[in-house]
Amino acid sequence: MKVQDGAFKKAERLTKLPPYLFAQLDETKRKLKEKGKEIIDLSIGDPDIPTPEPVIYRLIEASKNPVNHRYPSYEGLLSFREEVRKWYLNRFDVSLDPDGEILTLIGSKEGIAHISLGLLNPGDIALIPEPAYPVYQAGVIFANARPYYISLKEDRGFLPSLEEIDPEVASRAKLMWINYPNNPTGAIVKDDFFQKVVRFAKKFNIIVCHDLAYSEISYDGYKAPSLLQVEGAKEIGVEFHSLSKSFNMTGWRIGFVVGNRELINILRQVKTNVDSGVFQAVQEAGIEALKLGEKLTEKIKNIYRKRRDLFVEGLRKLGWKVNMPLATFYLWIRIPGGKSSIEFTQYLLEECGIMVTPGVGFGPSGEGYIRIALTVNEEKLKEALNRLEKIRVK
Ligand SMILES: *Cc1c(COP(=O)(O)O)cnc(C)c1O
Numbered sequence: 214m215k216v217q218d219g220a221f222k223k224a225e226r227l228t229k230l231p232p233y234l235f236a237q238l239d240e241t242k243r244k245l246k247e248k249g250k251e252i253i254d255l256s257i258g259d260p261d262i263p264t265p266e267p268v269i270y271r272l273i274e275a276s277k278n279p280v281n282h283r284y285p286s287y288e289g290l291l292s293f294r295e296e297v298r299k300w301y302l303n304r305f306d307v308s309l310d311p312d313g314e315i316l317t318l319i320g321s322k323e324g325i326a327h328i329s330l331g332l333l334n335p336g337d338i339a340l341i342p343e344p345a346y347p348v349y350q351a352g353v354i355f356a357n358a359r360p361y362y363i364s365l366k367e368d369r370g371f372l373p374s375l376e377e378i379d380p381e382v383a384s385r386a387k388l389m390w391i392n393y394p395n396n397p398t399g400a401i402v403k404d405d406f407f408q409k410v411v412r413f414a415k416k417f418n419i420i421v422c423h424d425l426a427y428s429e430i431s432y433d434g435y436k437a438p439s440l441l442q443v444e445g446a447k448e449i450g451v452e453f454h455s456l457s458k459s460f461n462m463t464g465w466r467i468g469f470v471v472g473n474r475e476l477i478n479i480l481r482q483v484k485t486n487v488d489s490g491v492f493q494a495v496q497e498a499g500i501e502a503l504k505l506g507e508k509l510t511e512k513i514k515n516i517y518r519k520r521r522d523l524f525v526e527g528l529r530k531l532g533w534k535v536n537m538p539l540a541t542f543y544l545w546i547r548i549p550g551g552k553s554s555i556e557f558t559q560y561l562l563e564e565c566g567i568m569v570t571p572g573v574g575f576g577p578s579g580e581g582y583i584r585i586a587l588t589v590n591e592e593k594l595k596e597a598l599n600r601l602e603k604i605r606v607k
Contacts, residue, residue: 289317343576399538
């Protein structure tokens, strides 16, 4: 049937996506805005700080070059991939071949969604953590494959407990997603976690996709490791990177994936059929960002660190129990009292005009938590703390 109840009928893959849970919140937000209430929005995982100037200047120059006005190559400029190689070697001490082990992406989200189309058949199983960035699941659902959810629990530092995965399921699973530093929990890997992942993947013949979007956002001396630092990791996996969070470039749409040659070629094959690459001038700007590397990220991190300290300490003074995250710009906070994450978000919005993200939006195990994004300036964070004074959390 093409039409049902007078409307075009969606493909099943769209109906299999989880329902949108926040309509009521959107409605409240709209009403408050109508009344002229200034909402402090702590729900947005999108840096408020502008892209560094040298990156912008490089785009301006590169955009004048007619060579860049034509279709880019599918794998991305060799000069961009070469810069990724250097950055990886310098940052992680991992060697990569720009010819086959690196692929430019139109933002990492694009690659994250598309790799499932290249790897999964209908009915195949993919292991997906939850709470998580929703795109892992969307890609798997669009491939008509089956997500098998692994709950991330606080008492395990929000790391998946690989030993507890049913071996029956593990032997049938084709793909597994991990993401550290983690959105939304702010968790980081511990000790030998990546070694365990590689061992597990080899034992059960599972492909590992690691999302390392927050590699450069970390504090207090912590530096996020790469999965590919583990011996043998390149045999079983790939790692997705983004310039979005590292260099405040979410609007530019540039990221990359590195690692196993065959897997990268499979993703490349999907992409050659659906997109035509990243505007070369943007890739040149990306080269500039990677080249300047820590010179840029140090400043960016410092801004977030100050915000983190200010807000965590402020919340603690108000009686909230909050962990100080060592990476990402998120606070993942257990909700005081007995409210659900949507109820509590609604309450914060109505009582304080503060918007946060209900944890349940990232998966059922996110229930009982909210996510706060430190993507507003210190002044607004102070104002948020003032507003929070009037609600009791004990
Ligand atoms: C922001 C984000 C991304 C995607 O970033 P792009 O802008 O598409 O490169 C990927 N993974 C996680 C966990 C994110 O938070």
